[in-house]
Amino acid sequence: xxxxxxxxxxxKIVSLCKRRGFIFQSSEIYGGINGFWDYGPLGAELKRxxxxxxxxxxxxxxxxxxxxxxxxxxxxxIWEASGHTSTFSDPxxxxxxxxxxxxxxxxxxxxxxxxxxxxGRDAATGKESPESYxxxxxxxxxxxxxxxVARQFYAARGVENAELQGERTxxxxxxxxxxPENGSLLTEPRPFNLMFKTYVGPVESEDNVAYLxxxxxxxxxxxxxxxxxxxxxxxxxxxxxxxxxFRNEINPRNFIFRSREFEQMELEFFIKPDDxxxxxxxxxxxxxxxxxxxxxxxxxxxxxxxxxxxxxxLGRDVLDFHWQAKEELAHYARATVDILxxxxxxxxxxxxxxxxxxxxxxQHQKFSGKSMExxxxxxxxxxxxxxxxxxxxxxxxxxxxxxxxxNEEEVTDEKGNKxxxxxxxxHPRIAPVKVGIFPLLKNKPELVKxxxxxxxxxxxxxxxxxxxxxxxxxxxxxxxEAGTPYGVTIDFDTLGETPSLADTVTLRDRDTMKQERMxxxxxxxxxxxxxx
RNA sequence: GCGAGCGUAGCUCAGUCUGGUAGAGCAUCACCUUGCCAAGGUGAACGUCGAGGGUUCGAAUCCCUUCGCUCGCUCCA
Numbered sequence: 001x002x003x004x005x006x007x008x009x010x011x012k013i014v015s016l017c018k019r020r021g022f023i024f025q026s027s028e029i030y031g032g033i034n035g036f037w038d039y040g041p042l043g044a045e046l047k048r049x050x051x052x053x054x055x056x057x058x059x060x061x062x063x064x065x066x067x068x069x070x071x072x073x074x075x076x077x078i079w080e081a082s083g084h085t086s087t088f089s090d091p092x093x094x095x096x097x098x099x100x101x102x103x104x105x106x107x108x109x110x111x112x113x114x115x116x117x118x119x120g121r122d123a124a125t126g127k128e129s130p131e132s133y134x135x136x137x138x139x140x141x142x143x144x145x146x147x148x149v150a151r152q153f154y155a156a157r158g159v160e161n162a163e164l165q166g167e168r169t170x171x172x173x174x175x176x177x178x179x180p181e182n183g184s185l186l187t188e189p190r191p192f193n194l195m196f197k198t199y200v201g202p203v204e205s206e207d208n209v210a211y212l213x214x215x216x217x218x219x220x221x222x223x224x225x226x227x228x229x230x231x232x233x234x235x236x237x238x239x240x241x242x243x244x245x246f247r248n249e250i251n252p253r254n255f256i257f258r259s260r261e262f263e264q265m266e267l268e269f270f271i272k273p274d275d276x277x278x279x280x281x282x283x284x285x286x287x288x289x290x291x292x293x294x295x296x297x298x299x300x301x302x303x304x305x306x307x308x309x310x311x312x313x314l315g316r317d318v319l320d321f322h323w324q325a326k327e328e329l330a331h332y333a334r335a336t337v338d339i340l341x342x343x344x345x346x347x348x349x350x351x352x353x354x355x356x357x358x359x360x361x362x363q364h365q366k367f368s369g370k371s372m373e374x375x376x377x378x379x380x381x382x383x384x385x386x387x388x389x390x391x392x393x394x395x396x397x398x399x400x401x402x403x404x405x406x407n408e409e410e411v412t413d414e415k416g417n418k419x420x421x422x423x424x425x426x427h428p429r430i431a432p433v434k435v436g437i438f439p440l441l442k443n444k445p446e447l448v449k450x451x452x453x454x455x456x457x458x459x460x461x462x463x464x465x466x467x468x469x470x471x472x473x474x475x476x477x478x479x480x481e482a483g484t485p486y487g488v489t490i491d492f493d494t495l496g497e498t499p500s501l502a503d504t505v506t507l508r509d510r511d512t513m514k515q516e517r518m519x520x521x522x523x524x525x526x527x528x529x530x531x532x
Numbered sequence: 533g534c535g536a537g538c539g540u541a542g543c544u545c546a547g548u549c550u551g552g553u554a555g556a557g558c559a560u561c562a563c564c565u566u567g568c569c570a571a572g573g574u575g576a577a578c579g580u581c582g583a584g585g586g587u588u589c590g591a592a593u594c595c596c597u598u599c600g601c602u603c604g605c606u607c608c609a
Contacts, residue, residue, distance in 0.1 A: 477569065
């Protein structure tokens with residue numbers, strides 16, 4: 001079985017994250033807090049690189065996307081319009097026998113006879129349970145099967161072979177209080193609100209309830225008109241945002257994969273409805289973007305996003321794709337593609353690319369009373385734009401990058417001993433530290449001086465890590481675990497011991513462990529070429 | 533939220549059954565030594581044994597509560 005192995009791999013990754021300062025548990029000195037994680041020195045750099053690169057790719061390098069940075073707490077009506085207030089607080093019920101959980105509104109109504117019991121008692125041991133319980137039995141079925149379920153219920157409470165107390169029956173129609181699978185009574189419906197609630201202002205009253213946003217998308221819709229008015233953009237165009245979002249998850253799992261406070265990178269790309277696009281002047285010429293319908297735009301963004309993942313080292317071989325079936329789609333979506341990564345704990349979603357129709361803008365128009373219509377000069381038509389939404393989770397992407405980079409290699413040293421080299425093979429674009437700078441020996445001031453000069457030469461352009469402690473091999477390995485793609489060593493040849501090699505250094509490649517000599521003057525252009 | 537397992541140094545773990553006041557390896561830091569892949573030597577620092585309470589002359593060890601982590605179920609609009 002590969003199951004224990006993958007857990008072992010995950011444990012090694014979690015351990016490395018802590019040991020090297022990528023990720024710590026939040027509030028650890030107080031025992032931690034479930035579902036919250038902090039990024040340490042290397043993790044903070046890694047995350048910043050990922051977000052910066054996304055931002056550059058999505059907006060700075062494009063003409064048709066602009067940015068937004070909105071607040072986390074917004075007007076509570078936003079969540080009514082989006083549907084979060086109702087759908088994010090489904091009452092849940094649990095089966096008292098099997099503990100299986102249902103959404104209260106999804107329990108099928110049933111008819112039949114309810115068998116009530118006031119308790120169970122074991123005549124042999126004298127043990128008893130005074131808990132009342134009931135079972136719903138479909139009409140015409142054997143009453144013994146209801147009693148059997150009840151005896152299981154009392155057995156689970158420590159009363160074996162219970163004699164059932166106080167049996168009585170009652171016919172019902174359309175009850176949703178019983179588990180359709182076994183007839184057992186369910187718990188009372190309990191609300192599960194996944195939005196974090198707070199109060200704006202000092203008084204905690206129902207009038208000033210507010211929520212921490214459960215997604216960043218709604219802020220973009222809410223500010224659509226303002227951005228449209230100032231950005232000098234014509235549809236199709238997009239608004240993107242990076243920011244924190246909060247969900248009071250019932251059960252956070254898998255390290256930082258599902259946490260209660262997390263960060264999203266979202267684009268809302270606004271397009272013409274298909275009928276408006278069809279009226280465009282270039283209609284009939286395939287591939288002319290203003291005429292594209294939603295399906296073409298949806299495919300376009302899936303492809304763009306996959307290329308982006310490839311450009312930071314997550315190739316198609318480690319990704320997977322899931323085109324959601326009609327019945328899986330959320331209420332707002334016409335189509336959704338999930339981009340998944342093959343994590344050690346299973347293949348899980350990194351990003352969802354949804355075609356949302358005009359659901360969100362229509363809802364905000366309805367709830368706010370403000371028009372969300374766009375006037376298209378070209379076709380002289382007025383419409384509420386439709387939207388394609390690529391929405392990625394930053395933290396789960398970080399986890400995917402860590403899992404993908406994590407390698408344990410068998411290496412043989414000069415004495416023939418085998419040992420394990422742990423190396424994080426990050427793409428240089430996102431690696432937290434780009435280059436390590438090492439004087440071969442610390443106790444030779446000329447080497448140290450020269451090394452510090454090289455450090456200063458590179459430091460303005462990238463993250464560098466200067467290290468002069470211990471043996472050179474140890475320093476290389478230390479940077480391997482941090483995922484630093486290059487190591488530069490200043491040796492006696494750099495100082496001119498071999499005149500032809502003066503002012504050259506060795507450049508060590510993390511992945512191949514090979515070294516080449518390079519002139520100091522060539523370092524900066526070479527490294528910039530790799531990390532941009 | 534339910535069930536099971538786990539929580540001892542930065543990391544990996546021993547010690548818990550059978551109460552007597554905490555250990556190993558690795559890592560870290562300093563100095564010495566260094567000539568390119570975790571070399572060697574000397575020394576140092578690091579734990580109220582997840583937290584709180586109880587039993588006891590005495591608790592890492594027994595009991596209760598709680599928090600956290602892992603797995604299964606559930607949930608993931």
